[in-house]
Amino acid sequence: MTVTVQIQRLTHAADLPLPAYQSADAAGFDLQAAVESDLVLAPGARALVPTGLSMAIPRGFEGQVRPRSGLAAKNGVTVLNTPGTIDADYRGEVKVILINLGHDPFTISRGMRIAQMLIAPVQQAVLVDVDSLEATARGAGGFGSTGTA
Ligand SMILES: O=c1ccn([C@H]2C[C@H](O)[C@@H](COP(=O)(O)OP(=O)(O)OP(=O)(O)O)O2)c(=O)[nH]1
Numbered sequence: 001m002t003v004t005v006q007i008q009r010l011t012h013a014a015d016l017p018l019p020a021y022q023s024a025d026a027a028g029f030d031l032q033a034a035v036e037s038d039l040v041l042a043p044g045a046r047a048l049v050p051t052g053l054s055m056a057i058p059r060g061f062e063g064q065v066r067p068r069s070g071l072a073a074k075n076g077v078t079v080l081n082t083p084g085t086i087d088a089d090y091r092g093e094v095k096v097i098l099i100n101l102g103h104d105p106f107t108i109s110r111g112m113r114i115a116q117m118l119i120a121p122v123q124q125a126v127l128v129d130v131d132s133l134e135a136t137a138r139g140a141g142g143f144g145s146t147g148t149a
């Protein structure tokens with residue numbers, strides 16, 4: 001099934017290329033930093049990084065903002081709220097909450113691919129108020145109740 005996502009490059013990203021899938025079957029397309037100048041993330045620091053993009057994701061889908069593995073493995077830089085949720089009805093600028101969990105300062109430069117976005121199906125549930133729930137074998141057991149091996 002083909003899903004179309006309209007992407008608007010905002011004025012501060014007009015010179016940046018439209019995001020693109022980097023391989024034939026890539027799950028995500030990379031998001032670029034639309035920072036005006038270099039932004040240095042100190043170890044332990046986080047930043048709300050602009051992408052310069054607004055988008056119209058079709059109803060029934062969401063955008064998921066996920067880390068890039070290379071940044072995580074090499075620099076300890078990841079997406080704090082991964083997967084960030086981009087609602088289908090959100091029309092503001094997509095921003096990426098990056099955090100530096102590494103030991104060295106990390107410099108984010110304009111156009112750097114800082115995260116990736118997946119377009120995934122979502123379903124809104126009908127939320128029903130009840131007084132009791134159907135019994136199951138698991139019941140209320142959780143948090144390792146089935147054992148650790
Ligand atoms: O990494 C993210 C996560 C969210 N958003 C935008 C799109 C999303 O539709 C909106 C709201 O996100 P979310 O529901 O996760 O945040 P909230 O704190 O619950 O804000 P709100 O009260 O606006 O829903 O913020 C981003 O740009 N980047």
Ligand SMILES: [Mg+2]
């Ligand atoms: Mg919300």
